[in-house]
Amino acid sequence: MSTIVSHAAVPIALSACFPDRGLSPEAVQWGVVCSMIPDLDVIGFAFGVRYGDSWGHRGMTHSIFFAACLGALLTAVLPCTDRSWLVFLFLFLSTASHPLIDALTNGGLGVAFFAPFSKRRYFFAQRPLAVPPIGILAFFSAYGFYVLKSEIRWIWLPCGLVFGIAHALKGF
Numbered sequence: 001m002s003t004i005v006s007h008a009a010v011p012i013a014l015s016a017c018f019p020d021r022g023l024s025p026e027a028v029q030w031g032v033v034c035s036m037i038p039d040l041d042v043i044g045f046a047f048g049v050r051y052g053d054s055w056g057h058r059g060m061t062h063s064i065f066f067a068a069c070l071g072a073l074l075t076a077v078l079p080c081t082d083r084s085w086l087v088f089l090f091l092f093l094s095t096a097s098h099p100l101i102d103a104l105t106n107g108g109l110g111v112a113f114f115a116p117f118s119k120r121r122y123f124f125a126q127r128p129l130a131v132p133p134i135g136i137l138a139f140f141s142a143y144g145f146y147v148l149k150s151e152i153r154w155i156w157l158p159c160g161l162v163f164g165i166a167h168a169l170k171g172f
């Protein structure tokens with residue numbers, strides 16, 4: 001995983017690319033939650049699930065299938081909207097952005113994009129993102145600062161750019 005908070009940058013930037021009134025503030029908030037949910041799989045460590053298992057870290061919850069299921073489920077239970085396909089698309093992309101970012105990190109195992117149909121794990125050819133240390137205290141270290149710089153450069157700056165350009169274009 002990247003730092004959990006950094007995953008939130010993608011749905012925030014993505015929301016600016018959607019039409020005005022297409023997404024409610026609640027839908028955007030759920031998009032932020034969706035971008036973080038895949039890392040709930042780390043709970044499995046406490047129950048003996050191993051990293052490389054199907055339900056291990058970066059396994060099932062990091063798949064495109066999971067993103068589609070979560071998007072569909074939340075679209076169904078969230079308050080009705082006349083543009084539910086837009087909400088689904090947003091929630092799906094928000095969830096799917098998480099494994100895409102993880103596949104850009106330089107540590108851990110790859111991402112099981114195609115679970116449950118394939119156990120194979122993937123990374124992108126270029127992996128510029130520093131993988132965060134595990135544990136809160138580890139963030140307050142030289143390496144934690146290095147991770148932060150990496151995420152600002154490769155997640156927050158591009159997302160900020162997309163957010164700014166999308167809003168500027170809407171202004172015309």
Ligand SMILES: [Zn+2]
Nearest residue numbers: 001038039102
């Ligand atoms: Zn992750």
